Structure formats: C-alpha cells, structure tokens
Amino acid sequence: MAEVSDQLLVVTIMTYLAALVAYAAEYAFGSATRVSRVANRELVGPDGLAVVVDDEPAPVSPRDRYIGYAVLGLSVAATLAHAATLITRAVAAGRVPWGNMYEFLLALTLVGSVAWLVVLFARPAVRALGLLVTTVVIVLLGTSGMLHTDAGPLVPALNSYWLAIHVSAVATAGGVLLVGFVSAVLYLLRDGYENGRTGFPFALAAKAPAAATIERLTFRVHAFAFPILTVGIMCGAIWAEAAWGRYWGWDPKEVWSFITWVIYAGYLHARATPSIKRRTASWLAIAGWAAVVFNTYGVNLVFSGLHSYAGV
Numbered sequence: 001m002a003e004v005s006d007q008l009l010v011v012t013i014m015t016y017l018a019a020l021v022a023y024a025a026e027y028a029f030g031s032a033t034r035v036s037r038v039a040n041r042e043l044v045g046p047d048g049l050a051v052v053v054d055d056e057p058a059p060v061s062p063r064d065r066y067i068g069y070a071v072l073g074l075s076v077a078a079t080l081a082h083a084a085t086l087i088t089r090a091v092a093a094g095r096v097p098w099g100n101m102y103e104f105l106l107a108l109t110l111v112g113s114v115a116w117l118v119v120l121f122a123r124p125a126v127r128a129l130g131l132l133v134t135t136v137v138i139v140l141l142g143t144s145g146m147l148h149t150d151a152g153p154l155v156p157a158l159n160s161y162w163l164a165i166h167v168s169a170v171a172t173a174g175g176v177l178l179v180g181f182v183s184a185v186l187y188l189l190r191d192g193y194e195n196g197r198t199g200f201p202f203a204l205a206a207k208a209p210a211a212a213t214i215e216r217l218t219f220r221v222h223a224f225a226f227p228i229l230t231v232g233i234m235c236g237a238i239w240a241e242a243a244w245g246r247y248w249g250w251d252p253k254e255v256w257s258f259i260t261w262v263i264y265a266g267y268l269h270a271r272a273t274p275s276i277k278r279r280t281a282s283w284l285a286i287a288g289w290a291a292v293v294f295n296t297y298g299v300n301l302v303f304s305g306l307h308s309y310a311g312v
Contacts, residue, residue: 002092002151008085009106009145015081016138019074023131026067027207075120075130079113082141086110092151098167099154101300105144107168108296109137111175119179119217126217128208132182140178143297162239169232174292176225177264181289183218184282187211191279215278219271222285226264233257252303256295263288 086106090097098107116133119126189205237247248254267284270276
C-alpha cells in the first residue's frame with residue numbers, strides 16, 4: 001500500500017499540472033469565461049480608476065465552455081487523487097498520516113486544494129486564483145516528494161491522541177491560509193493594475209476580478225483560518241505539558257509558531273482598522289505565509305529542538 005501511495009503522488013502532481021495548464025489557457029485565451037466576463041465588465045471611471053458596472057455578460061463560446069469543464073474536472077480529479085495518496089499512506093502506516101514533514105505537507109496541500117474548490121464553487125468570479133493556488137500546491141508537493149520517508153509506526157514521543165488533534169488543526173489552518181496567501185498576492189497585483197501600474201508583474205492581473213472582490217475574499221479566508229490556527233497552537237501547548245512537563249519552552253518550533261500567530265493577528269487588526277491601507281494589511285498576510293513556510297521548512301531542516309524527532 002505504501003508503494004501505491006507513492007505512485008498516486010506522481011499521478012496527483014501530473015493531474016495538478018494538467019489543471020494548471022487548463023487554468024492558464026482559460027485565463028490567457030478565454031473570451032467569455034467567468035474570469036473574462038468579470039474583467040470585461042470593468043470600465044474606467046472619471047477618477048481614472050477601474051469601476052464595475054452591471055451589464056449583461058457576453059455569451060459563453062463552446063471553446064470557453066470546454067476549457068471551463070476541463071478546469072473543474074481536472075481540479076476535482078487532482079484533489080481526489082491527492083486524498084487517495086494520503087489515505088493509502090495512512091493504511092500503509094497504520095496510523096494518522098501526518099507523523100513527519102512529508103506527510104504534513106501532503107495534508108496541508110490537500111486542505112488547500114479542498115479549500116480552493118469550496119471557494120471556486122462558492123465564488124466562481126474569483127476562479128483566476130486557481131492558476132496561483134495550483135502553482136503553489138505543485139511546488140509544495142514537489143518538495144514533499146524530495147522529503148519522502150518510508151511509511152512506518154510513530155516514534156514513541158508522537159504516539160498520542162494529541163497528534164491527531166494538534167497537527168490536523170495546524171495543517172487545516174495552513175491549507176486554508178495557502179489560499180489566503182494567493183489571494184493577497186493577486187489583490188496586490190490587481191490593485192496596482194487598477195491604479196495605472198500596467199507593467200510587469202501588474203499586467204498579469206489584467207483579467208483578474210476587481211481588487212475589492214479579491215481583498216474581501218482574502219479577509220474572509222484569514223478570518224476563518226485564524227481561530228483554527230489559534231486552537232492548533234493551544235493544543236500543541238497542552239500536548240507539550242503532557243509530554244515535557246511545561247506548556248511553553250521557546251523551542252524553535254514554538255517561537256516561530258508564536259511569530260506566525262502574531263503576524264496573522266496583526267493582519268486581522270490592520271484589516272479592521274480603517275486608517276490602515278488594505279495594501280499594508282495584505283503585505284502582513286503575505287508575511288504570515290512566509291512565516292508558515294519558514295516554520296515548516298526552515299525550522300525543521302535547519303534548527304534542532306524538542307520537535308526534531310518528528311523527522312522530515
């Protein structure tokens with residue numbers, strides 16, 4: 001079963017790559033897809049900024065419809081293959097499949113893919129995000145493959161029911177925050193484009209939805225993920241007390257978890273403060289994701305501490 005999981009990972013990455021090509025084709029060549037229809041409804045107002053008007057969208061051509069079907073079908077197929085990779089890994093190991101860095105990345109990216117599908121079906125107008133979300137998922141899955149470890153039982157220190165609670169909460173928060181990070185990046189690009197910055201890289205957002213639409217999605221995603229992240233860190237502290245006799249010891253993993261939490265709390269505070277620009281808040285969201293990535297890769301691979309037994 002472990003070999004099946006490894007083979008499914010290859011299938012998963014290839015299917016995500018096919019979905020990426022479909023997203024790129026829809027974004028670059030679609031003339032009446034939902035992405036393009038949102039972009040085509042934007043006109044220039046008297047202040048020189050883009051505004052959205054309510055007019056009738058152009059009919060969808062057969063070509064655009066087929067590309068749209070390919071986008072949805074490949075996205076769902078890749079997510080299902082991704083889930084099968086994690087499930088077969090769990091069966092092979094005989095435990096929850098997030099006992100090391102490789103498995104954690106599989107779980108985090110799966111949550112990110114599922115979160116994106118929820119956004120895609122709930123807010124079809126922002127499907128331009130799919131191009132970036134899929135890219136990030138492919139990169140993370142590729143690096144997870146390089147960190148592959150054989151399926152096996154947990155080390156004694158991890159053999160606790162808190163593993164299922166703590167790590168699943170952190171992986172869920174991280175996967176949702178992946179979507180929030182991509183949304184924040186696209187917002188900055190689109191906002192720059194709407195304010196007359198038409199050169200690279202802002203021109204890449206020419207067909208993206210209105211900046212205000214993307215920014216609202218960014219906030220909602222982070223507002224959803226932040227409490228889950230908070231609960232995950234709190235559960236980790238409770239587990240630490242049971243395992244090591246203290247709730248918090250400023251281990252490198254704990255330090256960067258705290259830094260990550262503070263950055264995201266700062267984003268939500270900045271977003272709720274009228275005097276702070278949305279662009280400033282969005283940069284905090286990007287900084288938060290950078291902290292998540294460093295806590296996942298940098299702390300695990302560079303530093304040593306009480307969490308090092310989780311392996312890579």
